[in-house]
Amino acid sequence: MTEFQPPPPNAAEPDPEAPRPPEPTSPETFLGLSATGLSRSFGEVHAVVQMDVQAPAGQVTALIGPNGAGKTTLLLMLASLLAPDTGSISVMGIDPVKDPAAARAKIGWMPDTLGVWEALTAREILTTMGKFYHLPKAQIPGRVEELLELVNLSSLADQKARVLSRGQQQRLSLARALIHDPEVLLLDEPASGLDPGSRIALRSILRRLAAEGKVVVVSSHVLAELDEIADGAVFVNQGRSVLAQSVEQAAGQGRKYSIAALDPADLAAALTTLGVAFEPGTGRRPSASVSVEREEHAAALLRDLVAAGVAVCAFAPATGALEETYMSMKVEQP
Numbered sequence: 001m002t003e004f005q006p007p008p009p010n011a012a013e014p015d016p017e018a019p020r021p022p023e024p025t026s027p028e029t030f031l032g033l034s035a036t037g038l039s040r041s042f043g044e045v046h047a048v049v050q051m052d053v054q055a056p057a058g059q060v061t062a063l064i065g066p067n068g069a070g071k072t073t074l075l076l077m078l079a080s081l082l083a084p085d086t087g088s089i090s091v092m093g094i095d096p097v098k099d100p101a102a103a104r105a106k107i108g109w110m111p112d113t114l115g116v117w118e119a120l121t122a123r124e125i126l127t128t129m130g131k132f133y134h135l136p137k138a139q140i141p142g143r144v145e146e147l148l149e150l151v152n153l154s155s156l157a158d159q160k161a162r163v164l165s166r167g168q169q170q171r172l173s174l175a176r177a178l179i180h181d182p183e184v185l186l187l188d189e190p191a192s193g194l195d196p197g198s199r200i201a202l203r204s205i206l207r208r209l210a211a212e213g214k215v216v217v218v219s220s221h222v223l224a225e226l227d228e229i230a231d232g233a234v235f236v237n238q239g240r241s242v243l244a245q246s247v248e249q250a251a252g253q254g255r256k257y258s259i260a261a262l263d264p265a266d267l268a269a270a271l272t273t274l275g276v277a278f279e280p281g282t283g284r285r286p287s288a289s290v291s292v293e294r295e296e297h298a299a300a301l302l303r304d305l306v307a308a309g310v311a312v313c314a315f316a317p318a319t320g321a322l323e324e325t326y327m328s329m330k331v332e333q334p
Helices: 071-078 100-104 122-132 137-150 166-178 196-211 223-229 247-251 264-274 295-307 321-328
Strands: 032-042 045-056 059-064 086-091 107-110 184-188 215-219 232-237 240-246 255-261 288-292 312-317
Touching: 032 071, 032 215, 045 059, 045 071, 045 086, 045 215, 045 232, 059 071, 059 196, 059 223, 059 321, 071 086, 071 184, 071 215, 107 166, 122 137, 122 166, 137 166, 166 184, 166 196, 184 196, 196 215, 196 223, 223 321, 232 247, 232 321, 240 247, 240 321, 247 321, 255 264, 255 295, 255 321, 264 288, 264 295, 288 295, 295 312
Parallel strands: 045 240, 059 215, 059 232, 107 184, 184 215
Antiparallel strands: 032 045, 032 086, 232 240, 255 288, 255 312
């Protein structure tokens, strides 16, 4: 019989024997974007409190937390659009508070809504942004066409932004952030409003940008997507950074698996015989939900079920790795 251990009560607290995230590197030696001890208040509201973030070059870093956790305020400070009350920021070695112009030349900022210039066409918006970033005049038309093709808006290039759908505006916003080929890309809910095909395309674009050595920071509530996009994550709650975790570390922690079989009674009997505690699944068809400590234990459980003659037709994590960490944390809603 294979022994299966449930995950610890709070999977956000690392196992003492598990590999720990690397110690923070000083801004002077860290290649990427880093923030230390950031705080920002709006009157009586403490939006960000002593927050620490490190996003290495060549990786996608996810920013995960509930509504009101301070994610957008943090991104605005990282983008040099909001000054912190305390703390320090380094953007590829540049302090955006001391030299915002130099920092902005390296940053591509994508807010959660397009926001402005809705009377201009997609082509006009990108052309204007190219001029703002002082791109050589002769290169702007080619760069605009390249980005319109990248985000699949070539056929809508001369449509005014206000007639574009929410998802199309999001794709235009991404192109706008990329116009000057920035070294750092900050994205606030980039998948909001995107159809499934556009989300797959976004995933491919972000992975390619990271492979080119860029810093990519993504704030998103679509946690299942982040498992495929991100290399690591910073979890925030109530304005504080509470955990930094790589996707590999998240995948190695305990989580729930959903199992379905052609005969649910056979499955329940086999799990009982194997000594594996289970609960009814929450999906449309009958299934069992079990807690599994590690992936190798999940593989052993599947092997034992098949050996017991159970006709398993579905066996998969019930949640994504980063979602499991998020759900296991004691997140307090505002």
